[in-house]
Amino acid sequence: MMKPAFLLCLLLLTTSCKSAGDELVLTDHGKSNYQLLLPAQPTRAAQKAANILQDYVQRISGVKLPIATEGPAVTGAGIYIGATEAGTPEKIPPEGFVIRTDAKNVYIRGGSGQGIVYGVYHLLDTYFGCKKFDNGTAYTPREQRLHLRANMRDAQHPAFIYRQSYYPASQDPEYLSWHGLQQLDDLWGLWGHSFFKMLPPEVYFKAHPEYYSQVNGKRQPMQLCLSNQAVYDAVVAYLDKAIQHNPDALYWSIAPEDNNNYCTCDICKKADAAEGSPAGSLIRFVNKLAARFPQQRFTTLAYGYTAQAPHTPPADNVYIFVSSIDAYRGVPLAQEPSAAAFRKHLQDWKALGSHLFVWDYTTQFTNYLAPFPDYENLQPNLQYFASQGVQGVFSQGSGDTYGDMAAWNSYLQAALLWDPQADVATLKREFFKGYYGKAGALVKDYADALSNAVKAGQVKLDIYGSPVNNVNDYLSPANMARYTALLDKAEQAAGNEAPYAEHVWKTRLALDYTMLQQSLFYGIQEGGYRVADNNDHPVKPEWQGRISSFYDRCLRFGVKEMAEGGLTPEQYNNEWKERINTVWMPNKALNAPVKVATPFSQDYMTRGAASLTDGALGTTDYSFNWLYFQRQHLDATIEQSLTFSSVQTQYLEDVRHFIVRPVDAALQVSDDGVHFTTIATQKLSPMLEDTDDGKAQIKVLQFKLPQPVSTHYLRLQASCPDVLPEWRGSSHAPAICFDEIIVD
Template structure:
């Protein structure tokens, strides 16, 4: 790329050149006319309309739009848009697709684009970099008013994209002007068929009952988890489906032939033979995609390199019209992808794919999918990650954020990612400050301090930043109550800085939502402890009287700020309010075992620590979220011994177990209660068998389990829940995946 003003300053407007400048508008008036090619296309016309509209907003001047064959008076200054004959006087050379050139001579301005929307991008770049306009979010653009619009004479600013496919998936990107302004794409506009597509091509509801052989053989049984890629009938069905789809949408640039989300790939004899030859299940996938792609040599196909297919085949290379879309899903986010250990496999696969294909996209992730509103301070890693991809033969990036629902710093993330996707070498500090100061006004510096504090504390505490994490799990590190108090003080200053400015104050309130969400979620976890939502009231606990109004204000602001769902596949703000209302209405239940010491044979995994053993006696029941107030055990039995401190009469013992097949959580196969006086010699007091699920069931259920005892004094109570040995076949899963069990409060009466 070449930049005249761009190298002098990232956002230079009104800059002087050594050869003087030209006045497009002077004193609110202009002699200029916008000239289009005589045979110009729709993008040329659109670019001219955009320029005319914004020049009028900027200065009040109205520029006529004419075709070049009507441009007779050569003494009239002009803005030439597109490949006009006059533009031939400018030595542009070849402009890459979607690139553009902004050029001036001693009088005229030329905006010339490569293929696609390059000329439109050129107009928006002129408005932003030279005239000071900004499009910070899906809201209307910020347009400064000036009676003077000047450009340097002999300007030559040619820009071309670092990536051919650029998408940042946040609410702002659902605005059409935002997309064009920031030179972004939308997958719905490029793909005729997107993402996980096997079952769009061969729907199980249509074919599985009559032809189970079309689908994957898993553990010896045909299941609708993936397709059987060695089945010739499947190949013909896919080709037929694509032929019809392509005929109906001939302008689509890409077509996806990709595995379904999850595991369950086919292990029939023929698929297994192919995978053995190729070193893994990507072998049968790439051979199949290549075979289909050969039927449509004029089309481009994408396929996911994801989970079981992330490792490239040993021998088969993707066809020339096949694009590999590699996922970075396994990487943690507290450090850049180039260095973090959890991305080692991604880096290796990226290099290996890059050695066998020139067509490589990356599906990246920049939000916490389990809690969209959780603070997710990967802000400093966004640019290094895209620089790393740009340097490793990646030509397209789908940066998946929260989609059309608001999330932590969504406007900031979308804005800076868009700029990095166009030019990863952009001056990040200037870019970020320009956004923060422009979007938040005088509160910008305080928002910057807040973001910097989050980032610094994350680094200092060595906490993992997981796209499937939970702000509750960070209660002892970068989201501790003490840390939150510090962040809150910075946001208090941000609010004070824009007091009386309703629009800016609302933006600060929206930026504060993740912190408030964290406080509310952690209050469920702390419960009866400091920072919990319950307060002592004699011998019992009741709801903190400030909490109902606090939750109400939070959910109202969520709706005002564009929060439609709190997690991927999660609940709405209204449903979140209802969860709290149910919690507020639930009386706290005392128990002989409240705060009793508990020992576990098998501890919970570090990803879902809860309160450890004390999760079972903290006085709090779990809800539908397995990561909150449930003791989670992965692939191991629950063996918990509750010490009542002394022999006490016990009439009953009860608890709940969770079923959540989506997260591979199932009821224990059996539950046993045993009692002891010395903690060594136990006597069984009852066993219950829980039948396994016999059919597909993804409903989240809390199943009570209770035992009647004799009322005799006991000191130790042992609860044993036997974890199922295998995940049901209908719940497809990688071969290494094991079932989990979850238990909440043990009530002893």
């Protein structure tokens, strides 16, 4: 006679595969009659998918489903993975999948590539409640009873053949597979701006200057000369070896360097004129390579001087990356006025029958941590790309360093790159609740408040902007106070519960960074880092603690650099230490009225002419506190009675952004503001290439007089060079930048 306990176990085993109503019960109270069944010759993807499903089912339910090969000996129910004999064969698009059940079994089939793996992760996420919000550990619920609806079918495939959201989470291979994303390193044998990767000037230029672009009548190592047969032969030789070394690469980039100094030799110029665009010689060159390597796919860039489509269509194995770099991000790209050129370029390349990819941008590259609320525009942008026949998207965020709302950006982009019609409201609800726990609703309100402030202020959200530039709109003091209150409440709601508290702290880095940057603009005014109502203007006593806390959290949360090619957190911290330890320099001209006779740029955040006497010093970021004179001279007059023996000011050198050293400077005085006398001059030495380390540098220009001088008007003049140094290799207009004039 069977014992009751044994009968109960037998009952559980025999009923676990049967439907409860319309359900297939896969596990129940530690028992299952299901196996994971593979075809006789499974693909690597199918084997990987089976291992993943086995692992997660065990994490969820405690049941380890056996993995076996299908066949006559199999008894009981099965979860069939891959192209098994059981089940109905289906035609599945590349990288797509089908999850299907009948009255007894489950079938997961995939298209080419990772389709079957994507299918398993979709099953775990959508039906079993697992979530992968970032590159941390996946959330796995504890559930004894796993079930699926009987006789259901879920078929999906991605909207784009190339899908990349470039944020830290993408460094996690499981995150990529979970969300159907890809990584450029896995697809491209050669990526991005590639001319000099193939023919580096340090190797070839000295012996073969003719390989490189002719600019202003002279061969310079700025781009390649694409009409030179020897260049083509050298690139073919490079690709022969590279393809042999990396035969699995899907794409090879043949693209110019990141500058506009294309070749203007007679042959290149003639080709570009015939094509109606400097992209003409590029497409002819890439098409020639595409014919030489017909089994390979090549990509190139419609960016900068190659943005405008030529007359010649790209070959069928050539894909064009169209860049949206010049557009503001406050409204969707389909409506944004500054995106008109991008839309035209996209349509013109489309008219040629091109395979189109888009290189899009979703962060502020000059300030990765600055709040950049373009989240509401991600869906309409991707829907627009899909409507234009775009086949792939590189959504460039902060890369492998943490940037503002990186986890939410990546999570949302991943879903929309797979399906641009996805339900964003549902995605938002599940992400903020799952990622922030009890603080989720408050952090969601914070993100919404940022987006709403951008809309209300009709802000031109700039990927090369600054949190200082927006002190009068979405990052105004009133708005900053509102955001701070929301995240204060979020911190209280999260308490010390891991990982939710850390996620709130990480999100708060954006406000901390904005406050620090804006304090540099405010200087000795309210909101600045120095005490306003004290003649010595010491640094506020709490500032050292703020800097230390910010630095510690940057290191803790994976901040590697503050901007693209910018300071590391350690360098940023050291700058602040130096600033805090710098004693205030008295200035007899502080807040004195000043007039500037020459025009300066209105594109950057200053207090106009008053920036020269407001006590707020410039930093290595030229976008605020500097008066920016492009091909204009500095001519500034302080209108105040002064007695002095020293005058100094700061100027900026940042050749990457075409900001150079002035040619000379002069100091003049006047009693009537009409007739001026020169009392001192300086001739500055030219900038040398080997003195430029690629980083912006602040320099001091000082006049020390042999004896005190009294005047009613003090004028400072400085000359801007007519052209950039030849070694800079650019015809871009040069600029000079000045900030505080200190009189003592």
